[in-house]
Amino acid sequence: DAGVIQSPRHEVTEMGQEVTLRCKPISGHNSLFWYRQTMMRGLELLIYFNNNVPIDDSGMPEDRFSAKMPNASFSTLKIQPSEPRDSAVYFCASSFGRGYNEQFFGPGTRLTVL
Amino acid sequence: DAKTTQPTSMDCAEGRAANLPCNHSTISGNEYVYWYRQIHSQGPQYIIHGLKNNETNEMASLIITEDRKSSTLILPHATLRDTAVYYCIVRVADNTDKLIFGTGTRLQVFP
Numbered sequence: 246d247a248g249v250i251q252s253p254r255h256e257v258t259e260m261g262q263e264v265t266l267r268c269k270p271i272s273g274h275n276s277l278f279w280y281r282q283t284m285m286r287g288l289e290l291l292i293y294f295n296n297n298v299p300i301d302d303s304g305m306p307e308d309r310f311s312a313k314m315p316n317a318s319f320s321t322l323k324i325q326p327s328e329p330r331d332s333a334v335y336f337c338a339s340s341f342g343r344g345y346n347e348q349f350f351g352p353g354t355r356l357t358v359l
Numbered sequence: 360d361a362k363t364t365q366p367t368s369m370d371c372a373e374g375r376a377a378n379l380p381c382n383h384s385t386i387s388g389n390e391y392v393y394w395y396r397q398i399h400s401q402g403p404q405y406i407i408h409g410l411k412n413n414e415t416n417e418m419a420s421l422i423i424t425e426d427r428k429s430s431t432l433i434l435p436h437a438t439l440r441d442t443a444v445y446y447c448i449v450r451v452a453d454n455t456d457k458l459i460f461g462t463g464t465r466l467q468v469f470p
Contacts, residue, residue: 249402276456288403288446288460300456336402340456348458350402 249351257357263325266354270339278338327358363447368465377434381447384428394432396443437468
């Protein structure tokens with residue numbers, strides 16, 4: 246199994262640009278989670294999906310952030326427009342069943358907004 | 360939500376047992392204790408979880424006190440590859456899927 250796949254692994258962009266992060270969960274998993282990690286705030290849950298439906302997006306910082314899961318094998322996290330304070334490592338994780346089952350994390354996308 | 364308290368950092372000699380404590384004095388009866396770890400520059404990795412009984416798997420053992428107010432993660436023979444940040448997490452009581460990560464314990468295994 247390839248595990249959770251995230252792309253790109255590194256992204257450098259300028260303030261105001263649109264950024265799209267991508268995630269492919271483990272095949273057969275039906276819950277997907279997006280996290281953000283910074284030195285100041287640690288690891289934060291942004292949003293999670295169950296069976297492609299957003300269940301809780303209370304962690305999404307503001308309207309500039311949006312996430313979609315059009316099918317069971319693909320999800321995107323979009324930031325538009327991006328700001329320097331969005332610089333962080335963004336992790337995607339998936340699990341089989343509900344999230345209290347083991348979550349498998351991807352390698353992360355390191356985003357730098359200049 | 361039950362909060363957890365962990366030491367900021369710990370050291371352990373290679374080959375020795377690493378015992379990582381966690382306090383969760385406000386834990387509810389139906390809340391599980393989870394442990395994840397994060398090796399530098401990687402995504403977090405699940406280690407083990409438990410409710411009230413002690414648990415063991417190929418990675419570690421989890422000892423939960425009888426009153427469930429604290430627990431200890433034991434790595435029986437620490438290696439240099441076990442150097443990581445270890446997170447003790449209590450699953451939120453509203454039966455959602457959230458795992459709330461705290462600041463964790465930075466374990467340094469030295470030769």
